[in-house]
Amino acid sequence: MAALLEMRAIAKYYGPVRANDGIDLDVRAGEIVGLLGENGSGKSTLMKVLFGIVPPDSGGIVFRGRELSGHRPREAMGAGIAMIHQHFMLIDAMTVLENVMLGWAEAGKVLRRGLIAQRVHEVSRRLGLDLDPHARVADLPLGRRQRIEILKAVLRNAELLILDEPTSNLAPGEVHDLLTILSRLRSEGRGIVFITHKLPEVLDVCDSVVVLRAGKASPKASVVGVSKSQLAEMMVGRDVAAPHILKKIDNQPLRLEARALTGAGLGPLDLELRGGEILGIAGVDGNGQFELAETLSGLRPAVSGSLRLDGRDIVRMSSARRTRVGLAYMPADRSATALVKSMSIAENLMLRDSRRRPYCRNGLLDQGATVEKANSLMAQFDIRARSADTKAGSLSGGNQQKIVIARELDRAPAVLVAHQPTWGLDPGATRFVLERIVALRDGGAAIVYISSELEEILAISDRIAVLSAGRFAGLVKREAVEKAQLGLWMSGRTA
Amino acid sequence: MIDFLAAAIRIATPLIFAALGGILSERAGVFAVGLEGMMLLGAWAAVIGTWGTGSEMAGIAAAAAGGAIAALAIAIVTVRYRADNMVTGLTVNILALGLTTYLMRILSGSNGPVSVHLDPLPMMPVPGLSQIPVVGTLLFSHPPLTYLAVIGCVLLAFVLTRTQAGLLLCATGENPEAVFAAGADPMRIRMLAVIACGGVAGLGGAVISLQQVGTFTDGMTGGRGYLALASLIVGRWNPWGAAAACLVFGAAEAFELRLQSYGIPVSSYIVQMAPYLIALGVLALLGRTGKLPAAIGKPL
Numbered sequence: 077m078a079a080l081l082e083m084r085a086i087a088k089y090y091g092p093v094r095a096n097d098g099i100d101l102d103v104r105a106g107e108i109v110g111l112l113g114e115n116g117s118g119k120s121t122l123m124k125v126l127f128g129i130v131p132p133d134s135g136g137i138v139f140r141g142r143e144l145s146g147h148r149p150r151e152a153m154g155a156g157i158a159m160i161h162q163h164f165m166l167i168d169a170m171t172v173l174e175n176v177m178l179g180w181a182e183a184g185k186v187l188r189r190g191l192i193a194q195r196v197h198e199v200s201r202r203l204g205l206d207l208d209p210h211a212r213v214a215d216l217p218l219g220r221r222q223r224i225e226i227l228k229a230v231l232r233n234a235e236l237l238i239l240d241e242p243t244s245n246l247a248p249g250e251v252h253d254l255l256t257i258l259s260r261l262r263s264e265g266r267g268i269v270f271i272t273h274k275l276p277e278v279l280d281v282c283d284s285v286v287v288l289r290a291g292k293a294s295p296k297a298s299v300v301g302v303s304k305s306q307l308a309e310m311m312v313g314r315d316v317a318a319p320h321i322l323k324k325i326d327n328q329p330l331r332l333e334a335r336a337l338t339g340a341g342l343g344p345l346d347l348e349l350r351g352g353e354i355l356g357i358a359g360v361d362g363n364g365q366f367e368l369a370e371t372l373s374g375l376r377p378a379v380s381g382s383l384r385l386d387g388r389d390i391v392r393m394s395s396a397r398r399t400r401v402g403l404a405y406m407p408a409d410r411s412a413t414a415l416v417k418s419m420s421i422a423e424n425l426m427l428r429d430s431r432r433r434p435y436c437r438n439g440l441l442d443q444g445a446t447v448e449k450a451n452s453l454m455a456q457f458d459i460r461a462r463s464a465d466t467k468a469g470s471l472s473g474g475n476q477q478k479i480v481i482a483r484e485l486d487r488a489p490a491v492l493v494a495h496q497p498t499w500g501l502d503p504g505a506t507r508f509v510l511e512r513i514v515a516l517r518d519g520g521a522a523i524v525y526i527s528s529e530l531e532e533i534l535a536i537s538d539r540i541a542v543l544s545a546g547r548f549a550g551l552v553k554r555e556a557v558e559k560a561q562l563g564l565w566m567s568g569r570t571a
Numbered sequence: 572m573i574d575f576l577a578a579a580i581r582i583a584t585p586l587i588f589a590a591l592g593g594i595l596s597e598r599a600g601v602f603a604v605g606l607e608g609m610m611l612l613g614a615w616a617a618v619i620g621t622w623g624t625g626s627e628m629a630g631i632a633a634a635a636a637g638g639a640i641a642a643l644a645i646a647i648v649t650v651r652y653r654a655d656n657m658v659t660g661l662t663v664n665i666l667a668l669g670l671t672t673y674l675m676r677i678l679s680g681s682n683g684p685v686s687v688h689l690d691p692l693p694m695m696p697v698p699g700l701s702q703i704p705v706v707g708t709l710l711f712s713h714p715p716l717t718y719l720a721v722i723g724c725v726l727l728a729f730v731l732t733r734t735q736a737g738l739l740l741c742a743t744g745e746n747p748e749a750v751f752a753a754g755a756d757p758m759r760i761r762m763l764a765v766i767a768c769g770g771v772a773g774l775g776g777a778v779i780s781l782q783q784v785g786t787f788t789d790g791m792t793g794g795r796g797y798l799a800l801a802s803l804i805v806g807r808w809n810p811w812g813a814a815a816a817c818l819v820f821g822a823a824e825a826f827e828l829r830l831q832s833y834g835i836p837v838s839s840y841i842v843q844m845a846p847y848l849i850a851l852g853v854l855a856l857l858g859r860t861g862k863l864p865a866a867i868g869k870p871l
């Protein structure tokens with residue numbers, strides 16, 4: 077098949093950081109190329125160069141036989157490239173149809189609503205997108221919203237689709253549907269670049285993979301006959317899939333206790349968690365995970381019920397006071413709740429403890445100690461950035477997440493509430509974080525681990541609860557888990 | 572009664588223009604606090620333009636230009652230089668008051684305060700239609716700018732819901748980043764929207780000076796810009812909703828004029844507060860129920 081895209085010797089430096097260091101990438105029509113690599117290895121940067129969001133320092137791009145250089149997103153779109161951003165570029169208050177028509181010349185100056193709605197219907201049926209043109213975006217689940225982006229790309233006749241970590245905030249069923257849609261696009265002869273950290277997805281849908289490491293690319297390799305652990309080795313140079321061994325800890329005190337805890341869309345929930353225990357909370361996204369995390373951490377009020385931490389009632393406490401008595405929280409929403417993107421890494425690291433040592437002495441912030449502490453955390457957690465003064469927003473997605481993890485784990489909390497903490501992390505980093513959480517458990521902390529990744533939950537939890545429609549559909553010990561039973565609970569047959 | 576309603580429509584006319592302009596600005600994501608200043612500059616330019624050229628059409632065009640110039644200042648400061656919407660709008664309002672007062676003094680030169688007296692724009696009954704009983708008096712016997720306000724409502728409602736330009740405008744007030752990703756320039760759209768807002772609000776000023784009074788007096792808009800701002804919020808950023816709210820305020824004022832002419836012993840100042848009290852009441856009742864454009868007031 078013909079080469080659709082040829083990128084040659086692309087280089088992009090951010091100061092001393094070689095984000096892309098002479099990368100070649102070819103994509104043929106009707107091919108899905110998986111782009112893999114550790115956090116900060118340069119995947120997003122390469123795609124931003126392709127789409128014209130950042131200019132490369134050197135290198136050339138040929139797309140459908142024509143040179144692309146000095147282009148901006150507008151020209152890239154005109155040439156037939158579409159990029160599906162991880163944070164969707166949609167207007168929530170508008171309908172699917174209006175979002176499709178936005179800025180699209182073919183929709184006409186006076187909008188041809190009927191005609192476009194018809195075409196939305198057609199494409200939606202052909203690709204199995206199942207989108208109602210008149211639904212409001214705000215009312216749609218994330219998976220559907222992503223399909224609007226795909227729909228936009230297809231309607232605008234994009235020949236090449238770039239998807240940067242499209243699956244990281246989708247529920248498992250939605251991921252499956254997305255992969256099916258991608259295969260259909262491939263059979264229509266479109267080329268796709270698919271960035272993900274989840275290896276099973278790569279094996280499922282990609283034809284070939286390119287692995288980036290520290291800004292350099294491996295030669296393109298076919299995925300036929302490749303196993304998951306071989307892929308992981310290609311990425312990080314070692315096998316990372318081995319299961320965790322939890323050592324038994326007995327006679328620990330009760331650390332977190334909820335009685336009939338109720339909030340909007342949540343509960344009533346009962347919960348008992350001892351020190352040295354990890355409670356994994358599984359379930360399909362949108363069944364109260366977010367509400368549970370925020371109610372435990374104090375960001376949203378409980379309507380009724382009690383919540384005790386080491387015997388103290390904290391249900392009326394603000395999140396700041398809960399932090400002081402030993403609660404740590406890793407929110408799933410890193411761009412808004414977890415990080416201040418315009419502040420430096422060091423500032424983000426001290427965010428929760430800025431009133432305490434080593435960050436603060438006699439009521440004044442201690443710059444030197446702050447930076448020193450930041451440097452040590454950055455080394456410990458492998459946060460890759462130029463320096464502790466770098467703005468958090470300029471880091472790669474995975475490295476931003478590592479700031480949150482470093483901050484919360486370093487506080488050595490009594491109770492940790494972690495919501496999708498491995499979101500956007502590469503397999504090596506995921507493994508590392510899970511190990512650190514287990515170490516925290518072994519040190520006597522109690523951990524509530526909320527995730528839609530069943531595999532992670534099974535890997536580290538002592539007990540597993542399934543959240544469905546805001547309540548626990550079931551609770552089992554790790555030894556007694558049956559996947560089929562979990563599946564039943566997750567499918568929400570609680571009536 | 573019918574006369575009373577017809578009067579309410581005429582009194583509401585300047586508010587309707589200003590509210591329509593405000594909708595353009597706020598839907599694109601810029602708070603329309605500067606409406607008062609845009610109206611005032613429009614009112615002044617309308618009188619000076621008509622007086623200078625002898626043509627009312629020229630005066631009306633000057634009003635639109637005057638309002639647009641006030642808006643241009645706001646557009647540059649808030650959109651280009653990302654200043655706060657509220658502060659900038661209020662500043663322009665105060666500036667417009669000072670500037671128009673000063674310019675009137677200058678023009679009058681040494682001959683004392685100038686007194687430009689023009690004949691207010693005449694009634695323009697629509698031939699035929701104005702003869703229809705009730706409806707004729709109510710809808711088809713008005714001065715020219717009142718018809719233009721109604722046309723403005725129709726036009727704006729069409730543009731907002733039926734055209735690509737309207738879609739881009741509303742999208743810019745909701746999520747400018749997405750507009751950029753769609754290949755358009757949100758900064759340009761905001762600038763244009765604010766300037767257009769000024770043009771339309773300027774026409775509102777012309778209604779007061781040219782159609783209702785026939786001269787310019789210092790600060791003659793007297794807070795109508797703020798009332799228009801309240802109307803567009805009460806009207807949920809929708810042209811017809813805003814126009815309806817303007818009519819309620821118009822009716823309140825018409826009622827007040829009635830009371831005065833009957834010589835009812837209530838202080839006219841108390842009665843003049845009525846529209847503003849109504850506005851406060853309705854705003855409090857609505858609370859935050861309506862959805863503001865998501866990205867309003869946020870710089871690009």
Ligand SMILES: Nc1ncnc2c1ncn2[C@@H]1O[C@H](COP(=O)(O)OP(=O)(O)OP(=O)(O)O)[C@@H](O)[C@H]1O
Nearest residue numbers: 090095115116117118119120121470471472473474
């Ligand atoms: N705007 C920027 N300013 C400075 N450094 C940057 C900027 N954007 C990216 N970088 C750096 O370039 C490197 C590559 O980042 P990139 O976002 O391409 O990684 P990635 O492979 O997408 O990682 P992830 O899997 O974590 O998303 C990182 O070290 C990052 O810190």
Ligand SMILES: [Mg+2]
Nearest residue numbers: 119120472473
């Ligand atoms: Mg990335």
